[in-house]
Amino acid sequence: MVADTRRPSASSPDDGLEARLASVRERIADAARLADRPVDSMTLIAVTKYHPASLVRALAALGVTDVGENRHQEAQAKAAELADLSLTWHFIGQLQSKKARQVRRYADVVQSLDRASVVDAFAPTETEPDPRVVDGFVQVDLSGDPGRGGVPVDDVEALVDRVLAAGTIRLRGVMAVAPLGEEPRRAFARLREVSERVQRAAPAATDISAGMSGDLAEAIAEGATHLRIGTAITGNRPAAP
């Protein structure tokens, strides 16, 4: 092969990116095989928070279709800059009810529904009587530590009822982060139980968003359908701006 001496172009800001993405896809395929689940039942979401829009563009060129962002202003700017790509944007950060209406203008999926006030913010208003419908996940707190985001396990069903009543959110399922200091598979097993309870009230809400760079295999073993992978794809994140 002839050596390519060109400097990296805008679409390849980091020549390790392709290899890291391939390695993550391999890890997902391996875990799916072990769990005896079809790999095409899983959606890889590349979490690109703190990284520039150029990195998202490079990922899209490598076949990434879904991206995750956790800060409203940053996500809004990137989605606007990359509007020419048909990416699916997942909002995965803590959501304030004040921001919810703005987030749904660019986010296709909101994964962090964790309070009634946030859910209610998606309801139609006088100025927006027929709002855009978004896909939603109820974020579940598996840690028992209220500060970390997520609805307590015992309050999930009440919040699900609220989501169904809102009429502006298509409920896809549940989302969670494995707590620090617990074997992730145990935590994800609890999430799977919560998912089963949710499906009694909302039979279409079968998706489970779980699994990050360090615990994607454990999440797949417990039924994850949406994997939110950051650093294993992007390399280290820049410091929070």
Ligand SMILES: *Cc1c(COP(=O)(O)O)cnc(C)c1O
């Ligand atoms: C940052 C983030 C991720 C990705 O984490 P990595 O360990 O970098 O893969 C996944 N989910 C949420 C909610 C996040 O905030």
